[in-house]
Amino acid sequence: MDFSLNDEQRLLIDTVRRFIERELAPLEDAVEAAGTLAPEAARAIHDKSKALGLYAMNIPEEHGGGGLSAVDTMLCEEQFGHTTDILIRRAFGNVYEALLACSGAQVERWLRPAVRGERVCSIAITEAGAGSDAAGIATRATPQAGGGWQLSGSKHFISDGLVSDFFLVSAVTGEAEGGRKEISLFLVDKGLPGFSIGRDQPMMGLRGTSHVELWFDAVPLAPECLLGERGAGFRMAMDVLGRVRLAQVGARAVGKASHVLEKMVGYAQERRQFGRAIGEFQMVQQMLADSAIEINAARWMVLHAAWLLDQGASHAAAARDAIAMVKVHAAETLGRVVDRAVQVFGGMGYCKDLPIERYYRDARIYRIFDGTSEIHRSVIARSVLKRGAALFDLQR
Numbered sequence: 001m002d003f004s005l006n007d008e009q010r011l012l013i014d015t016v017r018r019f020i021e022r023e024l025a026p027l028e029d030a031v032e033a034a035g036t037l038a039p040e041a042a043r044a045i046h047d048k049s050k051a052l053g054l055y056a057m058n059i060p061e062e063h064g065g066g067g068l069s070a071v072d073t074m075l076c077e078e079q080f081g082h083t084t085d086i087l088i089r090r091a092f093g094n095v096y097e098a099l100l101a102c103s104g105a106q107v108e109r110w111l112r113p114a115v116r117g118e119r120v121c122s123i124a125i126t127e128a129g130a131g132s133d134a135a136g137i138a139t140r141a142t143p144q145a146g147g148g149w150q151l152s153g154s155k156h157f158i159s160d161g162l163v164s165d166f167f168l169v170s171a172v173t174g175e176a177e178g179g180r181k182e183i184s185l186f187l188v189d190k191g192l193p194g195f196s197i198g199r200d201q202p203m204m205g206l207r208g209t210s211h212v213e214l215w216f217d218a219v220p221l222a223p224e225c226l227l228g229e230r231g232a233g234f235r236m237a238m239d240v241l242g243r244v245r246l247a248q249v250g251a252r253a254v255g256k257a258s259h260v261l262e263k264m265v266g267y268a269q270e271r272r273q274f275g276r277a278i279g280e281f282q283m284v285q286q287m288l289a290d291s292a293i294e295i296n297a298a299r300w301m302v303l304h305a306a307w308l309l310d311q312g313a314s315h316a317a318a319a320r321d322a323i324a325m326v327k328v329h330a331a332e333t334l335g336r337v338v339d340r341a342v343q344v345f346g347g348m349g350y351c352k353d354l355p356i357e358r359y360y361r362d363a364r365i366y367r368i369f370d371g372t373s374e375i376h377r378s379v380i381a382r383s384v385l386k387r388g389a390a391l392f393d394l395q396r
Helices: 007-034 041-050 070-080 087-092 097-101 106-115 233-270 284-312 313-345 356-367 373-391
Strands: 121-124 140-143 147-159 167-176 181-189 195-200 209-219
Touching: 007 041, 007 070, 007 087, 007 195, 007 373, 070 087, 070 233, 070 284, 097 106, 097 233, 106 181, 121 147, 121 233, 121 284, 147 167, 147 195, 167 209, 181 209, 181 233, 195 356, 233 284, 233 313, 233 356, 313 356, 313 373
Parallel strands: 121 167, 140 167
Antiparallel strands: 140 147, 147 209, 167 181, 195 209
């Protein structure tokens, strides 16, 4: 059992960290002020990142990606947490592992252009009536003569939808055994007849990243738009969302919390009241200590869950449970850390002159998206009741 980083991992972390500090951090204030990332800036950071081999690092090398393991991917994702969501998307890509189910002509039409950064993909599962209940979707794809489909329905809160070229859309395609909905995944290009982009829904945080409505009015889909097998969509969606929860919520929450804590420590050392640094007061020290404890615990939870993913199908069930626990703990750790940061910084933490209030707003969504903390606690509790001590003890 070796918890140390090898030389390659240290180099990877240092490379990503330097890139964020030099290329992305200087853009954050402009993104926050304008609410958007200028296209020329987006292209510049994409090109620089790709030249360093930092784009689509989670995708196998055979398709042009970085070929990183789940563990190494999470080491990078933690560093991503040190910057803003939209800058991560444009610099490092948002290439979902579900695209690896592409076959035949789909590979060159959707998968490899996404890996090269030529086409942007968003995942479209959430609906007004189906948030954490991903199986509750109403969007429907009806089979047509010739093997095609007709897609009707809507989605909302679809991140990055304004700039995406195509979408991974979940839709009901029939009725499965036991009366459950048969759900499939489709590759849907922007611009198809009947497909329209609705409003960009304004958010509390995550400035610069669009969150749009999608409307499908009898959209014609060719047979090759079906991703994977008919009826396999829900399982595929849960698999990809598991990785999203681990990477984009768990690992990034650890990185963002670490970023915030470092600023808290610096301020506690510099800010003086009553003749001494506020870091000498025990109540401030408790906030710093609790933050360090919780961040370290969350990091090891993330890396353990990633290790389980790397072990393959034999550890799939354990990985799902571990990811649910990561989702809750890392998201709530971030929430507590940024709240303490506002308190340590005092009035300046509430003031827009510093980024602390932005971190506070951005952090709030982590307990909501990709399954609320409440939903994941229910998932964990069911697993505990089913698996017993095997979920929390050794060698059981």
